Amino acid sequence: MRTWIRSLRPLEDTAVPAPARETVDMREAERFVRQFHAENPRAGDPLARLRRVARDVARSGTYTHTAAELEFGARVAWRNSNRCIGRLYWRSLKVRDRRDVSSAEGVALESVAHLREATGGGRIRPTITVFAPDRPGRPGPRIVNEQLIRYAGYPRADGSVVGDPRYVDFTRAVRALGWRGGAGTRFDVLPLVIQPGRGEPLLCNVPGDAILEVPLAHPAYPWFAGLGLRWHAVPAISNMCLEIGGVCYPCAPFNGWYMGAEIGARNLADHDRYDQLPVIAGRLGLDVRNERSLWRDHALVELNVAVLHSFEAAGVTITDHHTESRRFLTHLAREEAAGRVCPADWSWIVPPLSGAATPVFHRYYDDRALSPAYVHHPRMV
């Protein structure tokens, strides 16, 4: 990637670098080290490791995870994600250890490399890249974007939006920083905004060949392709902190693969996102003036059929909400068999369409915050 767009003035809400994080809480460090050794009995003596950790924390206010601890911590943070239905494969998370990278340019290059590796030409691999942690007096870098790939939103004079309305503010902010990359389409990929621990943020475009997208078509309705809808193949959350044993990694973008309903029942369907249900219902010839025609429900199903069909035809990994619900219950049973609680938030686990037609609807879950975890830290400004 060659084109950086250096910011002329700092982005408003990232202008002040995050203040120093305090000293690591030794109780959190100890809990993690004990958990690591309990689940990895071949890792040796936890007491020897604990002594070294305590010494390092006393000297420097923090300690450094071993590669094995980092990998375990990132995987268990996924296992503990109470909103995620796709946790059956938590052990397969590929961990890219880039803790030596803290410059904005380095984060940009490695984030693009992450996308290429994780995309795998369509064979998507759950992957996380872990950059430099916060240390006392030395905050780590951050990616301001919610995900590595997201579409710009441009407001029109009549109040409607071209593109994704969720990112209107973000789009305005990157334009103020000097971004001129957008062609003004409904699917312009936003640039990355990277805030280093110290210094000004960096704006950079994600190269087109690192972004796999799928144009949407419907197996039975030829007109569907004419709607010009598409979506990106890889959902890569980039603004959550990875917390392991009292250490915070503020820059740790991670991805899985999509469940079709995220795109078909939310991103393209929500009234405050792409709002495509009225358009599709119109093309289906449904009576949109009468709620009891269930035109929304019909349109929703056809849109979701199109998403699953198109990804599959393009050879891009995707899952459906029925299969994923069953897998989640398998995961739950395995966790219980291992003597662990599997925290789950019903309101996130139940799919946004056909809820009661999936098995995850018909029960309650134990929900509690476990560590390690992916968390949203308020940006410290």
Ligand code: ARG
């Ligand atoms: N729901 C978000 C989106 O549509 C992505 C969240 C993570 N999803 C996943 N399958 N790993 O972009």
